[in-house]
Amino acid sequence: MPMGQITVTEHLLYHQTRSHEATGRFTHLLSDLILGAKIVAREVNKAGLVDILGFTCSNESKDEMLKKLDVFANDVFVHRLERSGVICAVASEEMPDMVVVTDEFQRGDYVVMIDPLDGFSNIDANVSIGSIFSIYRRKSASHKDAELGDALQKGVDQVAAGYVIYGSSTMLVYTTGQGVHGFTMDPSVGEFLLSHPDIRIPQKGKIYSVNEGNWNYWDAPTRQVVEYFKSMDNHLGKPFSSRYIGSLVADFHRNLLFGGIFMYPMDYKNPKKPKGKLRLLYEAHPLAMVVEQAGGLATDGRKRILDLQAEDLHQRVPLFIGSEYDVRKVSELYRQFD
Ligand code: AHG
Numbered sequence: 001m002p003m004g005q006i007t008v009t010e011h012l013l014y015h016q017t018r019s020h021e022a023t024g025r026f027t028h029l030l031s032d033l034i035l036g037a038k039i040v041a042r043e044v045n046k047a048g049l050v051d052i053l054g055f056t057c058s059n060e061s062k063d064e065m066l067k068k069l070d071v072f073a074n075d076v077f078v079h080r081l082e083r084s085g086v087i088c089a090v091a092s093e094e095m096p097d098m099v100v101v102t103d104e105f106q107r108g109d110y111v112v113m114i115d116p117l118d119g120f121s122n123i124d125a126n127v128s129i130g131s132i133f134s135i136y137r138r139k140s141a142s143h144k145d146a147e148l149g150d151a152l153q154k155g156v157d158q159v160a161a162g163y164v165i166y167g168s169s170t171m172l173v174y175t176t177g178q179g180v181h182g183f184t185m186d187p188s189v190g191e192f193l194l195s196h197p198d199i200r201i202p203q204k205g206k207i208y209s210v211n212e213g214n215w216n217y218w219d220a221p222t223r224q225v226v227e228y229f230k231s232m233d234n235h236l237g238k239p240f241s242s243r244y245i246g247s248l249v250a251d252f253h254r255n256l257l258f259g260g261i262f263m264y265p266m267d268y269k270n271p272k273k274p275k276g277k278l279r280l281l282y283e284a285h286p287l288a289m290v291v292e293q294a295g296g297l298a299t300d301g302r303k304r305i306l307d308l309q310a311e312d313l314h315q316r317v318p319l320f321i322g323s324e325y326d327v328r329k330v331s332e333l334y335r336q337f338d
């Protein structure tokens with residue numbers, strides 16, 4: 001069958017049969033996530049029209065309308081997942097606590113983490129934003145309500161991960177541990193169709209992505225790391241190109257296809273409490289599974305992201321993710337300071 005006509009469901013069932021997740025329940029879960037993404041895409045694509053078509057029926061400011069989009073996206077995904085019949089809990093970057101499915105007839109064995117709208121602050125500049133998801137199997141007994149431990153698992157325990165990017169086209173990129181596959185929405189049929197089978201990230205990149213505005217908040221080792229990519233003495237023998245959109249999903253997706261490294265280092269904005277900005281459960285773990293399945297790597301500068309286990313639902317980590325050679329170089333540079 002020509003590549004452009006394979007839907008996600010067909011791909012999962014017929015091309016992922018080796019995957020332990022090619023089950024009806026998992027396919028159902030992915031279909032619910034996809035329906036959520038289609039609903040969010042519809043609203044995100046309208047966001048630019050908030051002023052023009054006067055969607056602000058009340059006297060709410062455009063910002064308030066757009067801020068609602070973050071909450072709207074969260075509610076769409078949670079609403080769909082809660083009723084999917086295949087999950088026992090869902091946790092979101094937008095909610096302080098996880099939602100537990102208490103109806104035993106509605107409960108399943110999967111746990112889902114979501115960043116419902118990533119890069120949200122860019123939406124009214126018509127910059128690509130995304131949704132990120134991460135799927136685990138529960139660890140606690142099936143007949144009980146899910147426990148916090150079902151959410152606080154190691155990244156290596158994910159059974160699937162992926163993201164949707166709402167850009168010039170809407171794309172779904174996901175993995176179940178059998179490689180990384182990209183699907184592009186064909187609006188004429190309302191389906192995601194296989195467009196990027198077996199995505200592989202180049203082993204060495206030419207692009208570095210970091211918010212250099214944080215320079216004064218970085219420690220000396222981090223400055224040394226960023227300098228490396230701007231210097232003549234890296235593997236290119238010349239400076240990498242700097243590309244930074246400020247939407248993690250958009251920056252990550254470009255580097256996944258073209259090669260390169262995205263960095264959000266630890267910053268000392270609060271000298272007493274240095275921290276990363278990005279969330280382990282909703283951003284780092286899922287994208288780390290995707291990038292490793294595509295042949296890349298993700299660390300916190302020293303430790304592999306997939307080996308990390310969250311201690312709380314909203315733990316933040318430094319993130320270095322992309323082409324394997326470049327991410328390993330970061331760890332080598334940091335080790336010189338240890
Ligand atoms: P979110 O919109 O889910 O809060 O994520 C925003 C994140 C991520 O998308 C992006 O890489 C990062 O914020 C940009 O941060 P800076 O503006 O500090 O560079």
Ligand code: MN
Nearest residue numbers: 115118119283
């Ligand atoms: Mn985010």
Ligand code: MN
Nearest residue numbers: 115116117118
């Ligand atoms: Mn978000």
